[in-house]
Amino acid sequence: MWALIATSIAMLSVMALALARALKAETVYDRILGVNMFGTKTALFIAVLGFLGGRPDFLDIAIVYALINFIGMIAVLRFFEYTASSESDNTEESSK
Amino acid sequence: MILDTLSAILLICGAFFSVTGAVGLFKFPDFFTRVHAASVTDSVVTLLIVAGLMLRTNFDLVTVKLFIMAVFLLLTGPTASHALAKSARHGGLLTLPESKASDEQSKERGS
Amino acid sequence: MSTHNNRSIIHIAIWGLVLAIFWVLLSGYFTPLLLSLGALSVVLVVALLWKMDSIDGQVPLLPLNLKFLRYDIWLLGQIFKSSIQVTKLVWSNTTTLQPVMVKLPIDHIPLKARVLYANSITLTPGTLSIDIDDEHLSVHALQNHSIMELASGDMARRASTLVKDGA
Incomplete structure (x- = not known):
């Protein structure tokens, strides 16, 4: 039981770090990277939480979360692949 | 009892690797290296934590669900990293050696 | 037809x-x-x-046989090995980090195996396949060492034998 608690605390802090990275990022891609990591860690965290509460039904939610996260990532990247170059130029210039 | 201990070891290892990935996300110098740090968490942490949770089930449908989840995450993780790196590359982001080279060039031009 | x-x-x-x-x-x-x-x-x-x-009009099928299982197990071993390397890099001094980006030739690998190969490269921590065209695969790596390992062609050979026998 203590292992599950320790793991979920570690997952929560990792999720916080990933979100912090996404908020304080230099380029738009760093932001997407942080959000993606937050999403995959959330799916795993939901699974661990289900076992912690003795309700493995949570796994269904975790699977759906993982799938939606992936589809969302691809959708956002499709959008940014052709439009982000101008914005990343701007951020580079403003950081100089 | 043995299963519980083994599962605890796997879970703690998974937690350690995931913290490593998050620290790498802050410590590494440029975007492409940070993708590597995130990909550690994507593949190894998924494997370790799902394996750790599998040992805690009664080996029924829940185990299968965990397995399916691991397969999904292992298939989608690299695909997402690749899509991200590719679109960053096409968006004109430079890797560390390239940006160093272009910095030196612009310095030479400036002096 | x-x-x-x-x-x-x-x-x-x-x-x-x-x-x-x-x-x-x-x-x-x-x-x-x-x-x-x-x-x-x-x-x-x-x-x-x-x-x-x-x-x-194309029916892509990955062979799900014992060989594929053996490849998976081998790949799991690779994943753990290289994750430990990347973990060492994260906790060491990262200012000396020298990432490299190279183009690997892939024209000798069968078309079906390329997907498997590129995905395996990305799944292994420390190496990341960025772009692919008919002849080359751009790979970004944290260390020169892991590029050398890829260039030795072990993973490419394993991936291509898998598809040749299964098709």
Whole structure:
């Protein structure tokens, strides 16, 4: 039981770090990277939480979360692949 | 009892690797290296934590669900990293050696 | 043409079976309502697959045999080995980090194996496949060492034998 608690605390802090990275990022891609990591860690965290509460039904939610996260990532990247170059130029210039 | 201990070891290892990935996300110098740090968490942490949770089930449908989840995450993780790196590359982001080279060039031009 | 039709019928049948098993495993209920809903969604997805197959005309199948399983186990070993390397790099001094980006030739690898190869590279921590065209695969790596390992061609050979025998 203590292992599950320790793991979920570690997952929560990792999720916080990933979100912090996404908020304080230099380029738009760093932001997407942080959000993606937050999403995959959330799916795993939901699974661990289900076992912690003795309700493995949570796994269904975790699977759906993982799938939606992936589809969302691809959708956002499709959008940014052709439009982000101008914005990343701007951020580079403003950081100089 | 043995299963519980083994599962605890796997879970703690998974937690350690995931913290490593998050620290790498802050410590590494440029975007492409940070993708590597995130990909550690994507593949190894998924494997370790799902394996750790599998040992805690009664080996029924829940185990299968965990397995399916691991397969999904292992298939989608690299695909997402690749899509991200590719679109960053096409968006004109430079890797560390390239940006160093272009910095030196612009310095030479400036002096 | 008829061989192609036969192959795609087998393909559709396999997918229908896989999806039905998938539904039963995920739901775990055997009431008439839920089973009929499952049958409905399997038919829907298979119909979509049928349409997609008749549009793009290619039936990609990865061989799911013992060889593939052995490749997976080998890949798991690689993943753990290189994650430990990347972990060491994260906790050491990262200012001395020297990432490299190279183009690996892939024209000797069969078309089907390229997907497997590039995905395996990305799945292994420390290496990341960025771009692919007909002749080259751009790979970004944290260390020169892991590029040398890829260039020795071990992973490429394993991936291509897998497809050659399965096709």
